[in-house]
Amino acid sequence: MHPVELLERYWNHTSFRPLQEEIITSVIEKNDVFVLLPTGGGKSLCFQIPALIHEGICIVISPLIALMKDQVNTLKQKGIKSIALTSGISYAELDTLLDNCIYGNYKFLYLSPERLQQPIVQERIQQMNVSLIAVDEAHCISQWGNDFRPAYAQIGQLRQWHPHVNVIALTATAKTEVIEDTIQALDLLDPKLFKGSFYRANVCFSVIKTNDKLFHLEQLLNKHKGSSIIYVRNRKGTEELQNYLSGKGFSAAAYHGGITNKDKQDRLNDWLNERVSIMVATTAFGMGIDKANVSSVIHYHLPESLESYYQEAGRAGRNGADAQAVILTKKTDEDQLKQQFLGSLPSVADIKLIYNKLCNYFQISYGEGHQTVHQFNFKDFCKTYKLPATKTYNALLVLDRNSIISLNQRFSYRTSIQFICSNEEVFKYTEKHPNAEPAIKSLLRTYGGIFDFETKVNLELVAS
Template sequence: MSEALQILKKYWKHDSFRSLQNEIIDSVLSGQDSFALMPTGGGKSVCFQIPAMMNEGICLVISPLVALMKDQVDNLQQRNIKAIALTGGIRSDEMIDLLDNCQFGNYKFLYLSPERLQSDWIMERIKNLPINLIAIDEAHCVSQWGHDFRPAYLKISNLKTYFPKVPFLALTATATPKVKEDIINELGLNKPQIFEKSFARKNIAYMVFEAEDKLFRIEQILRKNRNSSIIYVRNRKSCIEISSQLQSLGFKSTYYHGGLTSKEKDKNMQAWMQDQVQVIVATNAFGMGIDKADVKTVIHIQLPENLENYYQEAGRCGRNGEKAFAVLLTSPSDIIQTESQFIHVLPDKKFLNEMFVRLCNYFQIAYGEGIDEKFAFNLNHFCLKYKFPVLKTYNAMQFLDRQGIITLSQQFSEKITLQFIIPSKEVMRYMSLNPNDEEIILAILRTYPGIYDMETAFNLPLIAKKSNHTESQVETVLNKLKEKQIIEYHSKNNDTSVILNEIREDERTISRVSKYLENQNQLKKEKLKSVLDYIAEQKVCKSKLILNYFGEKTNEHCGICSYCITKKGTTTDLSEISKKIIGLLKMEELNSREIQNRTKNTADDVIFALQQLLENESIIVKSNNKYTLKR
């Protein structure tokens, strides 16, 4: 038995390697630079962890994702393997101790972000470490054509100067041919061995269905496939609402989003992992490091931002090799909503420049000063003060963080959540007895209509402004309502802090990075168009569309996607259903659910017939999501 396999068995409890893992490990052990393109679930981390364990010294792992770094370090530590991550929020003296441990404490893995390499003193310390391998995770971040470009990745190639004989291993789950070429060139990989696992997932049926009543469609899918499922939604509110609706329909369901505490996240995830619930409704915060083999269905009920993200999220089903379903539900209004969420909130150069100048003024930083200064920051206060849209401002600050101009200590999240826990008539009675509190309570109820149904993220400065009171007056009323058990009220005290990494130079600073902003904005528009093309294309196999997007040319049809199943249906059957639909629409406008109920056909057959009628321009769909004959 090989040493690599022995280590795999001892620490990871697996009896054999997955496809390409052994070959990549052999390449790394031979001292060669290597590039590995392995779609989600392929086991990328083992490819650098095992060779690092086999050699003397420490493996340097560069990753942009704090959550993934923590997840991998925890995972290694549970296996009694010594690993450290230099994440944000660590003080300089702590960092010195951690780096001392790396040098003298027999550690095997050091995880850090590419931005850390831009610090001269950290680089000096790293140069003295006995590094045996440099692994670059999420390597697509080095490419301006990738979906997650980070300029700090361009500096990673400098490590070649200090470690000319140490092999580089670049890993990514999603890369088009252009991005792959960029990764090899920008990281300075020397005649790399290239390993590419096919993006084809032959057991996954990619389904695209138009559905006005998405909850009804979800119910049908989950009743047909009662195994473990994931439903991806766009925001935290939808997580709770959809999960609650599913529970009312008799499904065991939970939810997962970035606003939950670590304890809540773990509790909900474990309930799903251990099959105590069938469904987990989640934002894209869910999935990192999750490897549940028996997931039968992944449903997206809103359009994803790009096909890279969609492929990764859809790929969380069917990892046991059994047939699984990746379903994307669409409606005519989805395009407008998606553009509103992803495109209209992109900051341009003018907005970025104005926001940066205001930010420096907010912190009272003089021109030419501010480098390495740290400031407490509240996003809601800032946006309210300068009348900036919150999401656009958040995107602008994220961009500056990725460019290394500022550092955000943590992700933004709402500071306060609250929920009314007594009936509305009792709240009205309280206001009549306490008229001094009425303006504040009314402002809350008008701003958050769902606040009786669920715990709601709460913007304190906004309510203060709307009710013509100070923030402290609003807080006083909230505390009083909490004491009287009228509301549940939680203050999380998790404002972020901002560190300036450069001196203030206003437009000069922004002009230097604006070309990246323009490229990024254009790229996001193109990637969203690829998603729209994917759902609109009615004449090509869905699996083939995905493979072509990632540069894999194939003439084969998968035989199981929504397009292929349409083609398998007999002409007679579809013709009969089409005749029924035309007959019904001669009498009145109907939505797809009403058509299905009246024709007594399956939802799939009705959808396929409707798609064919739309394609032939026999019918049209109106803005109210009802079908009618084309006049």
């Protein structure tokens, strides 16, 4: 069946958006492809239609459970057999679902990079008739990406198991070095690169510098009455701002990683179905959520990067109607952001200092020690020289990348951990056991899949 026929049959459209048809044709021709399209540009169709044309199952690596559920539910509604390996699946159910992918004529298998690390998943994928490998939010694979996730670095295994299957990598945000790093990490062969225009004529982008954010926020919300997203830096801030807006008569809900899965789903459904107008959320909200009539995206705090800002702001005005994307900022926001991110990045002087301290720690003369092997206690090293753990760790990674030192693989990953209770139960536990709170928060911040599967962690880094 021709791509346009599939588009009309399943999506009720008679023509593609810009670049979609060229990308789909290239994928059908079995090329490796890297796709850079703006948020709302229709990236999913670029692998879904080729997968429907070819025999076999398409493996889709996706970073968020919400994104997987949303896309799989949409495909199922169209009568397309699809499976998502989400959290809460028992081992027996996982076993059955994977067998269905091998024998049940399914077209799509969605899973996270962390799920891909499970031995049973790896074993069964090697038995599948794979037609295409799609890596969504591919910038996460790059160490230079703003959403770097270590488990993404292992996706290249799929290429080893199915060397003759082509790969499509998709993202809405990637600088040149991220694209190059991602292409190398995925071992893309002579990839065709497609870059769409990021110009959004219907979205008004603005920055308001003010010492009274709440006043300007109310003005913006009163002026634009439709659905809105307000991005806040932390969980506590979402609750406080939601309570403030509700007290002012606005219809608002809070969304963050600390609420139960049921509350997340209920609040999301309320917002999607117009029962709530305003979603006050951390940046975890929005990826993979398809709501066309968002009239305002407001950043109450400065976004983490230009790439993440464009991705988040791009959720405004997907229906083509006029919309606004606004940053509210004051001087202290800039100082806090610099302290949060720049404080963990080592300077050249920091890297030289760490190298000198390493030589002292191992009692090696400066410039000597070639090909020698040493046992390294990271926590003791930081304690001995009173070094900040995160900056020191990043400095060691820089030395490793530049072949000054060679870190054993065990340095980064030693122990596997999985939280088998809910988010809510974890936070209740930390309230009762405050001594455990720093370590638990460090685990939650660093390892995104720790609630869903066994996740390899660096205990020395967490402990420090």
